[in-house]
Amino acid sequence: MDAARYDCMAEPAVRGFSLLRDRVPADMAARVVARFAGTMQDHLDEPAARGGQAGGRAVETLLMERADHDRLRAAFGRSPFLTVELGEDADERAAPLDDWSGASAADHPDLPGFYLSLTTGTAYGLQCPVLVCDELARRGVLEPQRRSNVELCLHEAVANAIVHGNLGLSSAVKGEPGGYRRFSEMMRDRLGDPAVTRRRLDIFCRWNDRCVAIAVVDQGGGFDTELAPATTGNKARSGRGFVFMRTLASRVTVTDGGRCTVLQFDR
Amino acid sequence: MDFKTINTGDAAEVWLTGRLEFTDHDRLSDIIALVEQSAARRFVLDLSGLEFIDSAGLGMLLVLQDETESRNIKMIVRGPAGDVRRSIELARLSEVITVEF
Secondary structure, eight states: OOSEEEOOOOSTTOEEEEEEGGGOOHHHHHHHHHHHTTTTHHHHTSHHHHTTTTOOSEEEEEEESSOOHHHHHHHHHTOOSEEEEOOTTOOTTTGGGSSOOTHHHHHSTTSSEEEEEEEHHHHTTTOHHHHHHHHHHHTTOSOHHHHHHHHHHHHHHHHHIIIIIISOOOGGGGGSTTHHHHHHHHHHHHHTOHHHHTSEEEEEEEEOSSEEEEEEEOOSOOOOGGGSOSSOOTTOSSOHHHHHHHHHSSEEEEEGGGTEEEEEEEO | OEEEEEEOSSEEEEEEEEEEOGGGHHHHHHHHHHHHHOOOSEEEEEEEEEEEEOHHHHHHHHHHHHHHHTTTOEEEEEOOOHHHHHHHHHTTGGGTSEEEO
């Protein structure tokens, strides 16, 4: 194993290791640049955010075989930088080389933030936006009066990443007569396909005094970002998720061919 | 999302609780089955106990509106509050659905 060194063997559900950021594979680094360049960078470069950048290379990371609500809460309670669900039948020694995007967090491990990588099978129905907002609140980043809008935006980004990204479902079918039944069947089919449910959903939160940025990354086929609606008719069956995000977030940026949505909220 | 049904004679009422979101498409089919079986001319969707609705859930309300309308049943969305009311107002759904706040 090239990119990781095991620090300790904690309880079986959660194991700690350190990602060595100077050994991130070049192709993974290139994908990360494609996803986050120009969106995360603007506030990472601010003087207030540069403070502790000269830290060590090791990035505190927690691995778990299967994530659920309680395990994630317990993992967050230990305040790791990266929390990664390996997923069923995953090879834990190969996990750091998998196509999750933790490399971007490893570039600046001393800046405040946290990173969560889940399989689609786990993320579906887990309500991870609630868990992430709970964690942002616990770390003093999310004020109670702003929680509701941030959570709705994150929920919509995660729902898009799961349904349209990793499950590869189009909302077009919903507009057909009886389309809701067909859509429901298609969703069940995809959720029964292990090749689909092991695709990753990554959520990456970073913040400074002025802004909170949350990136949601999927491994789907992407979409034409020009088609993401800024407005939608009040009878439309779909498309409201992006309208909500654009209305409630300070900025919404879509990169990596539609596979990465970055929500920014001014503080 | 969970729901319970009450038949008042005049209306079929469905009371939703929890969260109505993209994982609930199967439950939508269950509610539409109730509409299909109902003899009442009014269909009340009570959201006063609902905690959260996302854009997919709002789309489900529109599907229910179509399903009731095609059967000459009047649909009324009743009592959305808090985050649910915020989402309904953001989407301007009350322009196309009867909403009693």
